[in-house]
Amino acid sequence: MTQKTLPILMLAGALAVSACASKKEVLPAEAWQAAPAQPQPPIDQPGTVPAPEAVGSSALPGSQAALVAAAGADTVYFPFDSYALDEAARTILGGQAEWLVRNGNVRVTIEGHTDERGTREYNLALGERRANAAKNFLAAQGVDTGRISILSFGSERPAVDGSNEDAWARNRRAVTIVVTGG
Amino acid sequence: MMLRLLLLLWMAAPAAAQLRVDITSGTEAPMPIAVPTFPTGAGAATPAGNTLELGRQVASIISANLAGSGLFKPINAEAFPAPGMAEVGQPQFGAFRTAAAQALVTGFVTANADGTLTIGCYLYDVFSEEQLLRQGFTVTPAGWRRAAHKCADLVYSRLTGETGYFDSRIVYVAETGPRTKRVKRLAVMDQDGANHRFLTSGASLVLMPRFSPVSETLTYMSFANNRPRVWLYNIGTGSQQAVGDFESMSFAGRFSPDGRTLLMSVTRAGNADIYAYDVGSRRSTRLTNGNSIDTSPSFSPDGRRIVFESDRGGSQQLYVMNDDGSGAQRISFGEGRAGSPVWSPRGDLIAFTRIQGGKFRIAVIRPDGTGERLLTDSWQDEGPSWSPNGRVILFSRTERGGRSSLRSIDLTGRNDRRIPTPVEASDPAWGPLLR
Numbered sequence: 001m002t003q004k005t006l007p008i009l010m011l012a013g014a015l016a017v018s019a020c021a022s023k024k025e026v027l028p029a030e031a032w033q034a035a036p037a038q039p040q041p042p043i044d045q046p047g048t049v050p051a052p053e054a055v056g057s058s059a060l061p062g063s064q065a066a067l068v069a070a071a072g073a074d075t076v077y078f079p080f081d082s083y084a085l086d087e088a089a090r091t092i093l094g095g096q097a098e099w100l101v102r103n104g105n106v107r108v109t110i111e112g113h114t115d116e117r118g119t120r121e122y123n124l125a126l127g128e129r130r131a132n133a134a135k136n137f138l139a140a141q142g143v144d145t146g147r148i149s150i151l152s153f154g155s156e157r158p159a160v161d162g163s164n165e166d167a168w169a170r171n172r173r174a175v176t177i178v179v180t181g182g
Numbered sequence: 183m184m185l186r187l188l189l190l191l192w193m194a195a196p197a198a199a200q201l202r203v204d205i206t207s208g209t210e211a212p213m214p215i216a217v218p219t220f221p222t223g224a225g226a227a228t229p230a231g232n233t234l235e236l237g238r239q240v241a242s243i244i245s246a247n248l249a250g251s252g253l254f255k256p257i258n259a260e261a262f263p264a265p266g267m268a269e270v271g272q273p274q275f276g277a278f279r280t281a282a283a284q285a286l287v288t289g290f291v292t293a294n295a296d297g298t299l300t301i302g303c304y305l306y307d308v309f310s311e312e313q314l315l316r317q318g319f320t321v322t323p324a325g326w327r328r329a330a331h332k333c334a335d336l337v338y339s340r341l342t343g344e345t346g347y348f349d350s351r352i353v354y355v356a357e358t359g360p361r362t363k364r365v366k367r368l369a370v371m372d373q374d375g376a377n378h379r380f381l382t383s384g385a386s387l388v389l390m391p392r393f394s395p396v397s398e399t400l401t402y403m404s405f406a407n408n409r410p411r412v413w414l415y416n417i418g419t420g421s422q423q424a425v426g427d428f429e430s431m432s433f434a435g436r437f438s439p440d441g442r443t444l445l446m447s448v449t450r451a452g453n454a455d456i457y458a459y460d461v462g463s464r465r466s467t468r469l470t471n472g473n474s475i476d477t478s479p480s481f482s483p484d485g486r487r488i489v490f491e492s493d494r495g496g497s498q499q500l501y502v503m504n505d506d507g508s509g510a511q512r513i514s515f516g517e518g519r520a521g522s523p524v525w526s527p528r529g530d531l532i533a534f535t536r537i538q539g540g541k542f543r544i545a546v547i548r549p550d551g552t553g554e555r556l557l558t559d560s561w562q563d564e565g566p567s568w569s570p571n572g573r574v575i576l577f578s579r580t581e582r583g584g585r586s587s588l589r590s591i592d593l594t595g596r597n598d599r600r601i602p603t604p605v606e607a608s609d610p611a612w613g614p615l616l617r
Contacts, residue, residue, distance in 0.1 A: 163561075
């Protein structure tokens, strides 16, 4: 305890005693006996904090989450050195197209990516083709092409770090990103 | 660069000397060469350090350059006494013969009254005792390394018959951070890794920098503002300028030999075509057309033909066309794919990336499609770039798992060596010889 706070506490104690005294005219003698020393609680006594309140996410209309909820995914995958859309990709893009038609104010960017197994220039061009293939599919489903921009990252932004078949498969992708919501 | 080069003396030796390095066979053992510390008389303090120390470092730079070429084997300096000033012009050849040196590079470093340095550069045939080279360079203290590179270039040139390449720079992409969020910055350094500088902050993804052959200008690709396109960067003034006004992505920029034209790829509806952009008038001309990926264009040294890669035949292969886009002929055949071609400054070969059996390897091929040779054998070597004399190829190597570094290899396929960089590195491009 610091020297500064000590007199203040002593004063407070004196006031408490006098207030006590004013209520009781006569104090029993034993009240003046020294109280047995109480063990001081440790300063770092373990305390408990309630668990954080749960915050769930809700897919707001016109958001990325809403797109994923409606279409099942924002990402479609491609075979090696190909920009062909397989059945799974067409199903997802079909869902994205329906959602985009319903949410007419949403604009999206489709990002095209490749795995690392290509030269730098070729990968940029292949990523562009993948993004464009996804864009053309959405357009064929009735989405105005003016709402879709494309951006190729080539092999510069892999989703997964790794030099194996599984990583490559997950990196050959086109991702539909909501840029302005409805 | 603040540099003044003065020709002090030039005494080309008569052609009697037979001392010569055979650079074509790729089989000969490197030539043993002595490069003792350059003497300085009384040492003098300069802004670049004491001339005694500079004499040691100049010899060390020359030695490292010559060793790095793979054509010379510098002899340990402890094998002979360091010459004094008087011995620069009249060496004690016996000691160098005993050390089994065939050639001797010596010289001096002196501080001048006007604040400049003079670095003398001498070359001798140790056996015939003939002087093959004697030239001085006067430089500002900041330019002393260039004088050492110039000396090494003269020695290389005198002994091989080829132009040197040591007084030159490399631009490349410095890489840091995890691969999913890689930070890429432009960086430039001397050919030996000295004078390293970062040119961009890393805020924007940058790729494929290349020097103009004639000016202090780079071209590179930047994703600034999520608008991937080709830029010009004047490294003297720091000014930058986006190239053209394309709606879509532009990439793979490369200058013509005269620096006036920039070839690049521009995408439209998912397809990449090759354009020629006139740097002066800022007008662009489309050179290829069709539903294929046409990219990686590179001019022949006479500027009349262009090698590029295209998948028009079904897979990525090399083609040569005229400078107006006419007459495209496929030149790469055989197993696998071929990409990122670049024409040698000598004109006789095209270096490229051969993709075959799951490997990416550096290869060369003649412009008519004959004589393909693989030079490297690794997991992923790509993006070749020629030394100014067309003898050495710089490229980037990515190991399985992602670590990337710069390497160089001799045209003969020998001397595969790492180029030191402070962080991981890719997309190297060799600049022209400095002037």
